[in-house]
Amino acid sequence: xxxxxxxxxxxxxxGFLFVAISxxxxxxxxxxxxxxxxGIFIKTFVFINDTPLTPIGFFEIxxxxxxxxxxxxxxxxxxxxxxxxxxxxxxxMINSIRLxxxxxxxxxxxxxxxxxxxxxxxxTFVSFSFLFAHLLLLAYIxxxxxxxxxxxxxxxxxx
Numbered sequence: 001x002x003x004x005x006x007x008x009x010x011x012x013x014x015g016f017l018f019v020a021i022s023x024x025x026x027x028x029x030x031x032x033x034x035x036x037x038x039g040i041f042i043k044t045f046v047f048i049n050d051t052p053l054t055p056i057g058f059f060e061i062x063x064x065x066x067x068x069x070x071x072x073x074x075x076x077x078x079x080x081x082x083x084x085x086x087x088x089x090x091x092x093m094i095n096s097i098r099l100x101x102x103x104x105x106x107x108x109x110x111x112x113x114x115x116x117x118x119x120x121x122x123x124t125f126v127s128f129s130f131l132f133a134h135l136l137l138l139a140y141i142x143x144x145x146x147x148x149x150x151x152x153x154x155x156x157x158x159x
Contacts, residue, residue, distance in 0.1 A: 015081025022075035105140035
C-alpha cells in the first residue's frame, strides 16, 4: 500500500481551534458598530489597496484592516488540518474513500463554480471566488465523513 503523507491525528484539534477562532472573529466582526473603525489595523506591505473610502495604494506600506484576512486565513488553515489529518486506522479502503471524496468534491465545485459564473455578478461573485478553496475543502470533508459513516454503518450491520 502506498502511504499518503498526512498530518498526525492531533492536528484535528488544531484545525478545530483554528475554525473556532475564525468563527469567533467573524461573529465579533459581524456585531460591531460599522461607524466605529474597529478591526485590526497594522502597517503592512500591500500590492494593491483599493478599499472603499480609503486612499488607493500600490506597492507600498500602508495601514490596513487585516481582520478579514485573519478570518479567512485561520478558516483555511483549520479546514486544511481537518482535511489532511490521519485517521486512527489508515488502510486501503480509507485511501480509496479519500480519492473518491476528492474526486466528487472537485466535480461539485466545478459545477457550482460554473453556475456562479453564469448567474452571479458583482461583489457576490468576487466573494465566492475568494471562498472557492474553503468550499472545496468543506465539500471534501463532508463527502469523506459521510462515506466513512456509511462504511461504518454497513460494517455494523454485517456483524
